Amino acid sequence: MNVLLIGGGGREHALAWKLTQSPLLGKLYCAPGNAGIAEAAELVALDVSDHGAAAAFCRDKQIGLVVVGPEAPLVAGLSDDLEAQGILVFGPSKAASALEGSKGFTKDLCTEYGIPTAAYGRFTDAASANDYLARQTLPIVIKADGLAAGKGVVIAQTQQEADAAVEACFEGAFGEAGAEVVIEAFLSGEEASFFALVDGETALPLATAQDHKRVHDGDQGPNTGGMGAYSPAPIMTEAVCTRTMDEIILPTVSAMKAQGTPFRGVLYAGLMIEDGAPQLIEYNVRFGDPETQPLMMRLKSDLLPVLLATAQGRLGGMSLEWQTDAALCVVMAANGYPGAYEKGTEIKELDAASADPKAAIFHAGTARDGRRVLASGGRVLGVTALGTDIAQAQARAYTAVDAIDWPGGFCRRDIGWRALKRGA
Ligand code: AMP
Ligand code: GLY
Numbered sequence: 463m464n465v466l467l468i469g470g471g472g473r474e475h476a477l478a479w480k481l482t483q484s485p486l487l488g489k490l491y492c493a494p495g496n497a498g499i500a501e502a503a504e505l506v507a508l509d510v511s512d513h514g515a516a517a518a519f520c521r522d523k524q525i526g527l528v529v530v531g532p533e534a535p536l537v538a539g540l541s542d543d544l545e546a547q548g549i550l551v552f553g554p555s556k557a558a559s560a561l562e563g564s565k566g567f568t569k570d571l572c573t574e575y576g577i578p579t580a581a582y583g584r585f586t587d588a589a590s591a592n593d594y595l596a597r598q599t600l601p602i603v604i605k606a607d608g609l610a611a612g613k614g615v616v617i618a619q620t621q622q623e624a625d626a627a628v629e630a631c632f633e634g635a636f637g638e639a640g641a642e643v644v645i646e647a648f649l650s651g652e653e654a655s656f657f658a659l660v661d662g663e664t665a666l667p668l669a670t671a672q673d674h675k676r677v678h679d680g681d682q683g684p685n686t687g688g689m690g691a692y693s694p695a696p697i698m699t700e701a702v703c704t705r706t707m708d709e710i711i712l713p714t715v716s717a718m719k720a721q722g723t724p725f726r727g728v729l730y731a732g733l734m735i736e737d738g739a740p741q742l743i744e745y746n747v748r749f750g751d752p753e754t755q756p757l758m759m760r761l762k763s764d765l766l767p768v769l770l771a772t773a774q775g776r777l778g779g780m781s782l783e784w785q786t787d788a789a790l791c792v793v794m795a796a797n798g799y800p801g802a803y804e805k806g807t808e809i810k811e812l813d814a815a816s817a818d819p820k821a822a823i824f825h826a827g828t829a830r831d832g833r834r835v836l837a838s839g840g841r842v843l844g845v846t847a848l849g850t851d852i853a854q855a856q857a858r859a860y861t862a863v864d865a866i867d868w869p870g871g872f873c874r875r876d877i878g879w880r881a882l883k884r885g886a
Contacts, residue, residue: 464524465766467492467503468510468540469531472793472826472844473751476758477529477765478502479822484766491523497835498825510535513543520549527552527770533748536727537563537609552769554747557723561714561745565644566607568745575717577710579742582646591628591643595621601648606631608639612687617648649743651736652880654695655753656703658711658731659768661777662724665711666768669760669784670698671753672880677800679876686800687841690877692790692852693756696884697735706733706740714745726772755824755846756789756855790855791846792863793826794873799840807870809835809842815865821847821858823866842871852881 463486467478475498481487482502495505510516520528528544530536530553539556560567572579580603585591595602604627606614614636618624624645631640653675657668672695677683698706710731718725730746730753749757758765762783771777796803809828812835816823824846827839845862849855856878863873 463526463766464488465490466520466523466525466528467531468528468535470494470496470499471531471751472824472841473749473754474531475499475502475824475826476755476844476846477531477749479824480758480761480765481529484764486764486766488526489523491525496825496838497828497830498823500830510540511538513540516540517544517547517549520544521547525549527766527773529553529769531748533559533562533609533746536747550770550773552727552773554725554727555723558718558725558727559747561718561725561729562747563609564607565605565744566642568742569644569646571714571717572742575713577713577742578740580646580649582644585643585645586641588628588632591632591645592625594645595624595628598645598647600624603646603648604628604631605644605646606636606640607642607644608636610636610639612685614639615685649734649736649741651734651741652697653743654698654733654735655691655750656698656706656711656731656733657749657753657757658707658729659772659777660715660725660727660729661772661775662719662726663715663775664777665707665715665729666777666780666782667703667707667711668782669693669757670695670703671750671757672697673750673753674874674877677874679874684800686795688750688752689793689795689874690791691750691753691756692788692855692878692881693753693760694788696881699738702735702738702740705738706731710740710742726775728772751826752791752793752844755791755844759789759822759846759848760785760787785848787848787850788852788855789846789848790852790859790878791824791844792859792873792877793841794843794845794863794866794868794871795841796827796837796839796871803840804870805838807837807868809837809871810867811865815845815862818847818858818862820849821845821862823862837868837870852878856882
């Protein structure tokens with residue numbers, strides 16, 4: 463079967479790397495891809511915001527499954543338009559993508575179906591938002607309702623910060639995404655990422671993972687897309703996973719079905735865990751980046767048949783096998799990220815760094831210039847390794863990081879610290 467993978471980050475490189483191991487795979491295409499994905503797939507310059515062009519490509523290349531990596535094409539309705547043309551897609555409909563596309567939608571769903579999440583209010587004007595704010599305690603969390611590339615969340619420690627965040631949203635700092643604001647109570651605890659494949663009715667949990675959102679060691683500095691991740695996450699004990707499925711994932715799956723907008727794809731719950739109780743921070747309707755990199759290294763089963771079964775509503779009775787080994791991914795980013803960063807710096811010694819068969823270097827923001835590999839994005843590489851435990855996976859990943867010659871980039875040196883503190 464020919465597959466078209468959409469996206470060009472580390473998540474997509476990990477998916478491409480895993481898909482090419484499938485005996486069911488014919489040809490893999492990727493739009494737009496990156497220099498690493500080019501080793502596994504044919505890169506195509508396809509504008510996926512043109513749904514007609516995407517459908518024509520799929521017919522021409524006899525694509526049996528389209529796998530959508532990022533959220534933007536899903537929220538724009540790519541799945542709906544391709545499926546209307548009879549093309550099978552892994553990734554939810556536009557209506558079901560509201561779980562990520564509108565934080566207010568998800569919060570209301572949680573209220574209606576008793577799913578644990580922080581108390582909140584939804585606002586479309588500053589006066590009522592400020593009125594609500596005046597009655598809350600600090601810290602308080604202010605969020606743009608729509609997609610804001612991970613930048614639309616402010617944890618305000620003071621009333622001034624809260625007021626400024628509300629004002630920024632309504633003044634257009636996040637464009638349309640900030641036309642509505644969600645204000646919610648601050649949750650304390652430890653965060654974890656939980657992924658489940660969902661075929662509309664059935665949910666199949668994946669292995670657990672945890673990422674590091676802050677840019678500096680010790681979880682300091684501004685939020686990023688994710689500076690590293692590992693799997694499994696020791697905080698996600700079997701009991702916490704069971705509660706997450708029973709109290710959060712399964713009620714969401716049946717709610718979406720009951721509302722006539724069944725969810726098909728991968729549901730990514732950002733969780734806050736306190737005293738063994740999970741609460742939903744947010745949903746994403748796609749795989750996590752960088753969590754996918756360690757997950758794909760740990761997945762023993764063939765990925766293609768389960769993605770296909772998810773899209774076709776046939777997940778019931780399926781299961782997945784995972785390596786008992788842990789995996790850990792260190793993200794290397796361009797100097798300056800997540801602020802303004804330099805593009806076009808050369809990265810050397812990638813082959814030497816990936817010589818260890820238990821390590822893989824997933825490209826996130828790279829482009830090839832002849833024989834040279836150049837950085838072309840903020841997050842640039844995801845150096846990932848397996849180990850008998852998190853400590854060994856971490857040591858291997860940093861050995862590979864240290865073999866890379868890239869003065870234009872940096873990474874955190876403490877990926878996995880929470881797990882190591884727990885003795886994992
Ligand atoms: P989100 O984009 O909703 O995942 O928010 C980004 C980050 O902000 C999360 O990963 C958390 O670290 C933090 N965050 C969001 N909402 C809350 C909350 N209600 N309480 C505490 N932290 C939060
Ligand atoms: N790792 C965070 C995200 O994928 O949104």
